[in-house]
Amino acid sequence: MRPQRGGRPPASPPQTVKQLLKVLRQQQSGGGGRPPVSAPPTPTPTHGGPWPGPPLVPPNPCGAPPVPHGGPGGAYGGGAPNLGGCQAAAPFAPPGPPWPQPLAPGGDLGGTLGGLTPDLEPDPEPDPGELAAARAAVRAMDPRELLRQDEEGDTLLHVLCARGLRAPARAAAEAFKALGQLELREHRGKTPLLVAAAAAAGGVVGDLVALGADPDAADHRGRTALHLAATYGLPRVLQAMMSSGVPVNVEARNFEGQTPLHCAVLSHNASLRAGGNPGGVSGGGPPISTPQDRLLCVELLLRMGADCGSQDMKSSQTVLHLAVRGGNLALTHLLLRQPGVAPRLVNVKAHGNTPLHMAAALPGGPSQEPLVRLLLAWGADPGARNLEHDLPHSLLPPGPPGDQLRLLLKSRRGARRPSPTS
Template sequence: MHFDKTPKEKPCCTLPTVKKLLEEKRRRETSSVPPSCPTAITSPVPLTTVTLTPSEPFACTGASSSYSEMAVSYEPWNPAPETPLSYYTSSHPGPRVAAAYNLPVTSEYGTQQQLPGFIASTSQTFDCQMTATDPSLASSWSLLCPGQTTAVAFGSSLDATRLEEARMLLRGMDYSRTTGQDEDGDTILHIYTAKGLRECAFAAAERLREVGGLDAKEHKGKTALLVAVTANQPEIVQDLLSLGADINASDVNGQTALHLAVHYGFPRVLQATLSSRPDVNLEARNFDGMTPLHCAVISHSVTMKALSTTGMADVNLQSKAAEKLSCVQKLLKEGAFVCSQEIKSNKTALHLAVKEGNIDLVRYLLRIPLQNMKDFVNMKAHGHTALHMAAGLHGNPHQEEILRLLLSKGADPSIRNLENDQPAHLLQSGFQGEQLKMILKKRGATSRRRNVSLQDQE
């Protein structure tokens, strides 16, 4: 929110924004994971919440007109019956959503229970000749239209009574307030979405859809759908998609719903997004040239690195690592191109995993049943194969295992990079380096004998 004030004047209060609302939630459910996919760099801002009783009318001298008034005394919605929607009157209509959603990558939400509802099956053929089937990936859901009494989305139902009350609430508001944007580009839909108020968000989305504003962007380029993804609200994500929200909309960093879901490690949000196929673009590039798969691999690697520094004793990090690995798996099972190279350095998911010494991801990627696995393993990123990168993992406890895994899948130790170096030339000095060099030379000699034998047979 912006205040018009003289140099000596200070605003009488500080109102919560969407960014602050989300940060408040993350502080309650946060884990100590360092920054991951380099797409969002905003630092956290301390939250200041103003709560006034009905006997304390809100007044803020000098404040510009926006949705600020709607933030006062609006607590997070508890869906229990004892909190009726009728509480939210014209004087308590909703939360304030202003400023940015470009959230710091240090933010992590706590693990949430997976809702039931994944009942359909999906079969997908991969671009790299890989076929996989996962019966848990698809879900059935229906759209609640005006006049209907119930709707099922992502395994849970909208409350028909609260939805009707939310519609009545919006009808009682000024039309420009329910359909317009404030000085930061926020709509009332952004507000309700950030707070996780599902029925209110659905009603607001219906109203904005009527005027073509369902995909309105705030000043950081985020639509309400992207806010729902960032806030880890899978039900609202699927509600918005059912109403026609653009699944491939991107923010000012080029991040789509898929990029954000895997970046933060939200498998339920990812599943809700993937359910809109075939419209979803699995190969969308953000402005760093990365697909969602690249971001998922980087994010998982950062969490694994943080976990290794805690001695594998942090339960929250273990849970987050499992969720992020699940995101990688879901993308691949839905058809993400495992051979895709990010634009800046031509790295594949395998390059990215090997470079960070991420043994779990390396194992998983090398178990994918590719017909052209040897070509995949020997792909170059600015001249370097994955084997070159493994050779440069000096001091990494998984270096030898990664080297052996790559060699077992056809990695060629004789390939030279742009500096004319083979992987053996990049190994560390000392006893361990000599041991690893022997492994590479032995495999190289075996490969040469095999090639000679094949030539003789021809």
């Protein structure tokens, strides 16, 4: 590093904000007398803003150890535990009975949208004393240190959001807003709001949106906070966004051309394939959410006005196509029961294939026959042809179960065929 004019070069700053937190925590506790050589300089403030006095910061008032963040399964981690008496996002315990899977033919889900699970209780407000102490700590901080980004682009606010530490995160966010930097991004393009969303910190998400954070901000993969919550099965994040009253684009597209509702359906499909073990879905990471969590995300997005008829930009599939293609009988039933969905979508084609084509093309299994019967009951056309001019019955697998369904589809097709005099 080149020396500054008229003085010696400053000490090398820590490589990451997480190291900065560790260094300053050691200084606070008087650990070892002399500060480490990597301790950041403490220049005299020259700003004239709302942080008078020396820039001495207890940047982690809770004393929580710094942790790597990156998300569920590698992108910022799950909800933070309650460390050192700090307010953290409360873990979500899915209420109600387990999701019925598979559903018997003609079975009922036990209610319409919103009847499966009760509304989530909002996260409690942070302790006033803790919030006041956090604000005092932030006011004592030099803005240059507050906004410093580490080698991964993280600021102190990003780290606090990743930990789900609500009181310190709110205090830091207020300061970032005053400095016009509430949308500062780290190396993956995540704003503090996106970091909090990926960390399942619903309370922090609500605070950031209330302070004016852009609810439609997207990361380098085009994912908004709604996409992240839907992908990882985080209903508290969706609840916080919905409860804020701030308009949000529920039809935003990620770079795969998918809306948050597409992501929520794919996530629920994946949780069922993993046998209800979310840890398996995330590639060996810690458990993220249950199938009930992921189903509740579908419900919440529908409450927010998500359009079941939106087709993704790559394959033109609606969420009904995705649910059927995943063999997800219960979710298919839920979607078809939404007002106006069945007559509008049951025969929509995605690259030529209707949902009935996709049900017929499934490789057998216990859900295939109920899916076919369910789609027929809601008006699926067994005479529709795809781009290869295939009828649904020609896609059925060989063997006795497929032969029985073949007869069913052929008979239904004959029943739908108009008479010569009509």
